[in-house]
Amino acid sequence: MANGWSILIGFVVVALACAAGWFLSPKGETQTIWRSSLILSFASCYLMWVITFLAQWHPLIEPRASGLRSHAVYENYRPA
Amino acid sequence: MxxxxxxxxxxxxxxxxxxxxxxxxxxxxxxxxxxxxxxxxxxxxxxxxxxxxxxxxxxxxxxxxxxxxxxxxxxxxxxxxxxxxxxxxxxxxxxxxxxxxxxxxxxxxxxxxRVASLNDSYETLKKREVELTEWRWVLREAGGFFDRAHGNVEEIRASSDNDDAPLLQDVEQHVQGQNGDAERSFSVMNIGFVAGVIPRDRVAAFERILWRTLRGNLYMNQSEIPEPLTDPTNNEAVNKNVFVIFAHGKELIAKIRKISESLGADLYSVDENSDLRRDQIHEVNTRLGDLGNVLRNTKxxxxxxxxxxxxxxxxxxxxxxxxxxxxxxxxxxxxxxxxxxxxxxxxxxxxxxxxxxxxxxxxxxxxxxxxxxxxxxxKTNKTPPTYQKTNKFTEGFQTIINAYGTAKYQEVNPGLPTIVTFPFLFAVMFGDFGHGFLMFCAASAMIYWEKPLKKVRDELFSMAYYGRYIMLMMGIFSMYTGLIYNDVFSKSLSPFESAWRWVVPDGWTDGQTITAELKGSYRYPFGLDYMWHGTENDLLFTNSYKMKLSILMGWCHMTYSLCLSYINARHFKTPIDIWGVFVPGMIFFQAIFGYLVFTIVYKWSIDWYAIGKSPPGLLNMLIYMFLSPGTIEEPLYPGQAAVQIFLVLIAVVQVPILLFLKPFYLRWEHNKARAKGYRGIGETSRVSALDGDDDDSNTLDGRASLASDGEGVAMITQDIGDEEHEEFEFSEVMIHQVIHTIEFCLNCVSHTASYLRLWALSLAHQQLSVVLWTMTLAIGLGTTGVLGAIMIVIAFFAWFFLTIAVLVVMEGTSAMLHSLRLHWVEAMSKHFMGDGIPFEPFSFKQMLEDDEQAAEIS
Known part of the structure; x- marks a missing residue:
């Protein structure tokens, strides 16, 4: 479902949202505030998401846990 | 126009x-x-x-x-x-x-x-009433003394008549005399007395002074008035004592009177005859009643x-x-x-x-x-005041900027991007869905009850109220970053399937160490994978992630801010600021930190284990990029050495450009203008206050009008002398540019490092909420039975209270201050000139808002 392509797809989605924010902002005195705030919000949120995604894309370490109980482990496992 | x-x-x-x-x-x-x-x-x-x-x-x-x-x-x-x-x-x-x-x-x-006269008469009447009350007390209490004293007249007389009288006399002898002598007056024995009231706290001093001045030749009797009397001048309740002093001889009595009056005692006449006294009391009571009526009416x-x-x-x-x-x-x-x-x-x-x-x-x-x-x-060459139009939503954000400085007239207002960047950087440090939600709720409540809450005059509350829209944005973004960090009150959500699964070795039992592996090319789609939650190497992973996140966010924020200086230069039509300041600065910054950001992203995007290489450390790479350019110990990508040498060179070259281009260009421009015979604007210019049409009125009104015209021009030109049209001074420009260059280059490094506070604060926040959970609710949940039921209630309230007090209010304040600093120092230093004059219009609304007394009555 989510793999390397998600980064680009996400970018396209956010770019579209930014464009929508630019054109659909209510006219009038507050238009500048709407445009700036919407686009900056979309951009910041995308950045945050994409950085998190990238950090987990090719992880260098894997989760290691002790003290787990078996029912928690056997929800999601592969026998060696 | x-x-x-x-x-x-x-x-x-x-x-x-x-x-x-x-x-x-x-x-x-x-x-x-x-x-x-x-x-x-x-x-x-x-x-x-x-x-x-x-x-x-x-x-x-x-x-x-x-x-x-x-x-x-x-x-x-x-x-x-x-x-x-x-x-x-x-x-x-x-x-x-x-x-x-x-x-x-x-x-x-x-x-x-009218009010004053009513007040005066009320006060006089009140005073009179107090006096009468005091007199009544004196009469009542003194009466008691007299009754007792009359019984002892003989005794007193005997002791005063005859100094040799034995101390112990036959009591019997006087028993029958008591009734017969009852009406015998003190005056016969030449004993006078003074009666009055005195404030209780002065009684000790009064007694001492009397004793000393009269050398003990007195007989004093006193009793406390049970109810406090009010002083009409200042409405204070005073406790007072009634006293009666008996002494021998007129001089002594006069002395006592003087002393009493000097100590603030009020003296009242009391008759020693009990019938007369009764009449007096009666009279005082009637007068008091009348006075009470008048007082009530006045009131x-x-x-x-x-x-x-x-x-x-x-x-x-x-x-x-x-x-x-x-x-x-x-x-x-x-x-x-x-x-x-x-x-x-x-x-x-x-x-x-x-x-x-x-x-x-x-x-x-x-x-x-x-x-x-x-x-x-x-038309004028004076600098207009800066007027940033705000509404109730933007007002708080603009105040953040104005607290630092007023923007120069028509320069880019950093208040606009601050609407998003301020709460967002806050949220990076405050990332927790639950805490963000609490903040969001508080802000929403303040916005919903905006009108009634406006009247609350508590200092701390009105501060939060003033920033309610900032809080709203902070809450919303904190909820988002909380979802990204996958933290809800330090617990995690699992809305999507994890990318990891546990590898269970043969013979694994509960509690043994276990590692996970990736399922395949699937990655957790939104935020941090919940499988990291509670693992041993959780912090190892999130620290590396959050550290890089901070650097990337900082780089974006600073690049954005730097770009605003380009817009300023364009607007003020000073191309030298583009070519001499913005472009070299941008190249310098991107050659070093833009490259660092590139390597971070590049390193993330490579599957190092799949290509069988070991991932290089980026920190060492950056350090050796400057210490020994050209030597690459752990290659990140082919051709890295050449790229890095190029970047270092291009960054170093920017320093002299940044240093010399602008000052020398300005000098050249100045000399060119001088050579053509132009002078500075302020040197000769005079702004005409009155337009051409005023010339007509001159001819109509004659001399008087001419004089007033002169006044008009003077009015306008008066400030021109004050305004600073300083001479072009090359050394000054050069020094300014040297400072700017050194500051900019050093700040590129220190400001990037400064953004690491995003990592530190978010780590601290997350760890604190974990600790709070384990210290309170985890204990409550761990207990069973009836005790468990009680424990969980106590634990919940402790946890909830501490969450709000420590994690939301205290941590929130600290994160807000750090976000404030990132805006004032790291971002605004890149473009903000801030030498504007604020526009302060003449407005009744503003005047009444600022007036404290008006606040009391509205």
Whole structure:
């Protein structure tokens, strides 16, 4: 479902949202505030998401846990 | 000139205008403009002291009325009569006419006299009442002394007549004499007495002084008055004692009187005859009753008077405050005696000019004056004030910027991006869905009950209330970053399938160490994978992730801010600021930190284990990039050495460009202009205050008008001398540029490092909420049985209270301060000039908001 392509797809989605924010902002005195705030919000949120995604894309370490109980482990496992 | 709409992006266009107002309607016009609140008048009489100005008399009179109104208010507070408050947002008081103001002044004058006289008589009556009460106490208590004393007359007499009398006399002898001698007076024995009351705390001193001065020749008796008596002058309750002092001889009595009076005792006459005393008590009681009636009547009249004033006092106060502000503004105008017009100069937003014009027109029409009020836009080389139009949403954010400095006129207003970047950077540090939700709820509540909460006058609360929209944005973004960090009150959500699964070795039992592996190419789609939650190497992973996140966010924020300096240079049409400051600065920054950001992202995007290489450390790479350019120990990508050498070279080359290009260009430009014979603008220019059409009036009015014209020009030009049109000084420009270069280059490093606070604060926040959970709720949940049921309630309240107090309020404040710093220092240093003058329009609304007394009555 989510793999390397998600980064680009996400970018396209956010770019579209930014464009929508630019054109659909209510006219009038507050238009500048709407445009700036919407686009900056979309951009910041995308950045945050994409950085998190990238950090987990090719992880260098894997989760290691002790003290787990078996029912928690056997929800999601592969026998060696 | 095309006027575009005013936006928050930069200051609104401002115009300097000159107003010619007929003297008769000056007051009405200023009143109307004060309601409009769009115009800032300049002081045209700055050389005149406050006392010499035209309307000083009026202001003094209004000050007096204001004082009277305050007097009524204090009287009302004393009497406990509530003031009918007015809502300044709803009740718009129509501008009063001058005669109405006079009427109000007269009325408050007569009311003051009436209230004062009522007060005086009330006070006198009260004093009389206290005196009578004291007398009654003296009569009552002293009566007791006398009765006891008469029984001992013989004893006293014996001891005073005969010094040799034995101390122990036959008691029997006097028993029958007691009744017979009862009516024998003290005067026969030449014993006088003084009776009165004295404050209880002075009794000790009083006794001591009496003893010392009379050498013990006295007999003093005293008793406490059980109820405290009120002092009418200051309404304080005082405990007092009744005393009766017997002494021998007139001189001693006179002495005692003097001492008593000097110590603040009140003396009352008491007759030693018990019948007379009874009559006295009777008389005192009747007088007290009468006095009580009169007092009650006075009090009701006074209260009724005050209650009536209370109905309209608030409105009067507002009217008087406005009126005073009008005259203070009129004092800034200059008066043309010949033409009987007031001349004013003011700054106003260019887009408000039509509105101001129509207001002037309206007032003029209403007054039915044939002479029109004229408003002229004039050209000037003075720097206009900076006016950033805000609404209730943007006001808080703009205040964050204004607290640092006022933007230069028409430079990019950092307040606009701050609306998002401030709460977002806050949220990076405060990332927790639960805590963000609490903050969001608090802010939403304050916005929902905006109107009623506006009246709350608690200092801490009004601070939070003022920033309610900032809090709302902070809450929303914290919820988002909380989802990204996958933290909800330190627990995690699992809305999506994890990318990891546990590898269970043969013979694994509960509690043994276990590792996970990736399922395949699937990655957790949103935020941090919940499988990391509670693992041993959780922090190892999130630290590396959050550290890089901080650097990336910081780089984005600083690049964005740096770009604003390009927009400024474009707007002010100073291409040298683009080529000499912005471009080299940008190249320098990107060659080092842009490259660092690139390597971070590049390293993430490579599957190092799949290609069988070991991932290089980026920190060492960056350090060796400068220490030994060209040597790569752990290659990140092919051709890395060449790229890095190129980047270092290009960054180093920017330093001299940054250092010398702008100062030398400016010198060249200056010399070129000088060679052509031009001079600096301020050196010779004179701004004409009066436009061409005024020449006509000169011919009409003759000399007087000429004189006034001279005044008009002087008015405008007066400030030109003050304004700094400094000579071009190469050394100064050079020093300035050297400082800028050093600062910029060093700051690139330190500011990037400074963004690491995002990581540190978010780590601290997350760890703190984990600790809080394990210390409270985890214990409550771990207990079973009845005890468990009780424990969980206690644990929950402890956890909830501490979550709000420590994690939301305290941590929130700290994260907010760090976000504030990132804006003021790291971002705004990249573009903000901040040498503007704030626009402070003459506005009744603003004036009443700032006035503390107006706050009390609304």
């Amino acid at each position: 095309v006027h575009h709409q005013d936006t928050m992006f930069r200051s609104a266009d401002m115009s300097m205008v000159q107003l010619y107002i007929a003297n008769e309607i000056g007051r009405e016009i200023v009143n109307a403009l004060g309601e409009l609140g769009q115009i800032q008048f300049r002081d045209l009489n700055s050389e005149v002291t406050a006392f010499q100005r035209t309307f000083t008399q009026e202001i003094r009179r209004l000050d007096n009325v204001e004082r009277q109104l305050r007097y009524f208010y204090s009287q009302m507070e004393k009497a406990g009569i509530p003031l009918r408050k007015i809502d300044l947002d709803v009740d718009t008081l129509a501008a009063p006419s001058a005669s109405e103001i006079d009427e109000l002044a007269d009325r408050s004058q007569s009311l003051e006299q 009701t009249t006074l209260d009724a008077e005050l209650a009536q004033i209370a109905q309209s006092l608030a409105a009067w106060m507002v009217i008087i405050k406005k009126e005073k502000a009008v005259y203070q503004t009129l004092n800034l105008f200059s008066y043309d005696h010949a033409r009987k017009t007031l001349i004013a100069e003011a700054w106003c937003p260019t887009n408000s000019l039509p509105l101001i014009k129509s207001t002037l027109h309206d007032v003029n029409n209403r007054a039915g004056l044939s002479v029109p009020s004229i408003i002229n836009e004039i």
